[in-house]
Amino acid sequence: DTGVSQDPRHKITKRGQNVTFRCDPISEHNRLYWYRQTLGQGPEFLTYFQNEAQLEKSRLLSDRFSAERPKGSFSTLEIQRTEQGDSAMYLCATETGAQGNTIYFGEGSWLTVV
Amino acid sequence: GIQVEQSPPDLILQEGANSTLRCNFSDSVNNLQWFHQNPWGQLINLFYIPSGTKQNGRLSATTVATERYSLLYISSSQTTDSGVYFCAVDNNDMRFGAGTRLTVKP
Secondary structure (H helix, E strand, O other): OOOOEEEOOEEEEOOOOOEEEEEEOOOOOOEEEEEEEOOOOOOEEEEEEEOOEEEEOOOOOOOOEEEEOOOOOOEEEEEOOOOHHHOEEEEEEEEOOOOOOOOEEOOOEEEEEO | OOOEEEEOOEEEEEOOOOEEEEEEEOOOOOEEEEEEEOOOOOEEEEEEOOOEEEEEOOEEEEEEHHHOEEEEEEOOOOHHHOEEEEEEEEOOOEEEOOOEEEEEEO
């Protein structure tokens, strides 16, 4: 257990439905990242937050994807109108943001769109 | 954007063998980290190593920043070392390579 919690761990949804994933970071970690990982590939960067500010969102896969971190603590990643190609593991990672700091990943949320 | 290439893509070892995994990157970076992903998907940071050499038990890593590569050494491998090893580099965002899948057989 790294201290980064993700919920739900697994989600099966029908195409066209909306899904939301939650990430609870380690309490003193200011930076929070979302990644997507498909089978056989490395994690793919989606977006990140410094406290409540979303500093990079151009790499979100489409306008169906959005992320929030309203109080600089937990974060949510929402996918609207899911498609089968959205099936993947969605990973959250956090760090303090200091130089040389270790990044900690959650266990991931597996999404299957049927 | 920066490219990260890892080799070999797959590696099968007998328990007790040593191995070297390589990560090449296309531009100078502020940060380089090695991760291990276990068969259940959990990613664990092994090393933060933008330059120089570090050791942690049976694992060690070396990054030669001027030549844009990093190496991860695993000595006396154990079955629990199995999984995927990722190199990730960071300028403004952390980019991962495709990984090396290691299988250690008893």
